[in-house]
Amino acid sequence: MLELALDASRGSFHLRVECRFTSEWTVIFGPSGSGKSTLLRQLAGLDRPLRGRIALDEHLLTDTNRGIYVQPGRRHTALVAQQPALFPHLSVTANVAYGLAALDKQSRTARVEQMLELVDARDLAKRRPQSLSGGEAQRVALARALAPLPRLLLLDEPFAALDGAASDALLQRLQNWVSGNRIQTVLATHDATDAFATGAEVSLLREGCLVAQGPADEALASERARLLGRIGST
């Protein structure tokens, strides 16, 4: 379970969110600029809030009142953003192995192979990031993020570079895998089909505030009405 109460700013943008994600797979839905990436960066610990608290199960990650702030690398949290951010001087294998420094060589090799298999990228193992297509780079970035077996997986529109069929297949495989490994996942998207496709609990974010939370059809009803209203008024 992920609990958060945050008051944060990034540049001139202000985010004020208080919620609890109880299901293992949660979708944060919102238009561009609604604060999805800002929220994910807060959860990952890449930015600090002005005030607030983040707790994952029994682990307190941030609590400004008590001066608690767990560094990003100690949160057991992975973030896959729209830009894959692969290390350009390392091979695909070395990229995926980067977060596995604590494992011995044999375990590391096995884990890298397992992750590349999961994202259907075994044939890319020896390639350099510069030679990968956008979709291939995204899959490798996902494998790299999953390799250390995080407790919290944050996905910031990570399938944008994949075509529809490939995206659906990967999403399905990913959902099965995180469910099997009990990894709490938060997927941020501005695509309503992602929100409906996963059948997950959806939180609707608008202008830095959480305005609805629940099953996709309920949470997105107000957004649907708002959009229809806008179409009707033009």
Added chain:
Amino acid sequence: MDWQALTLTLKLASITTLILLAVAVPLAALLVLGRWRWLSALEALAALPLVLPPTVLGFFLLVLLGPRTAFGRGIIALLGHPLAFSFSGLVVGSVIYSLPFAVQPIVAGFAAVETSLVDAARLLGASSSRLVLSLMVPLARRSILAAAVLCFLHTVGEFGVVLMLGGDIPGATRTLSIVLYNQVENFDYAAANRTAAILLALSVTALAAIYIGNRPHGGRRA
């Protein structure tokens, strides 16, 4: 040709460059990655030798390292001899004098590493030292090469600090710049021309190495 001075100059420049790289890489990483407010003051201090006249810097070091200060007396007690007018003293002076030439290109190289890559490494659990060594140093290797060449050349051509702090002791502190100065003072322009030509050749060769190393494959418009 004063081979002794040439050897001493190259030795001084090589040692200074190695020490500066060892100091400047962590210092530049601190300046780029650190969040402390006083880092701006540290950055200004590291850049000070850029604007300070070399003779002034040499004078300060001469006083600081001499027997008039507690620091200088401590150094003398530790080493058994003063640092001023010795090769070791020249190394200290050269390191301080060329510090900005090492720090500034490396800071620029580290700052150019994309934030998303740094964030990714942090999320994957990289410690600060691993972040610097496994990510920033390889990605900023051209800036580090440029810093090394600049420091080497700057030390080769150093005059004011060398004269103030080291004087003109053959085999210990007499570098090519001092030799050139002596030759001009003695109106031996033929010898001065040869010494100047060697200094010029060193500079052109090293700068060419930087530009060749930094030139993208296929040209700048590739």
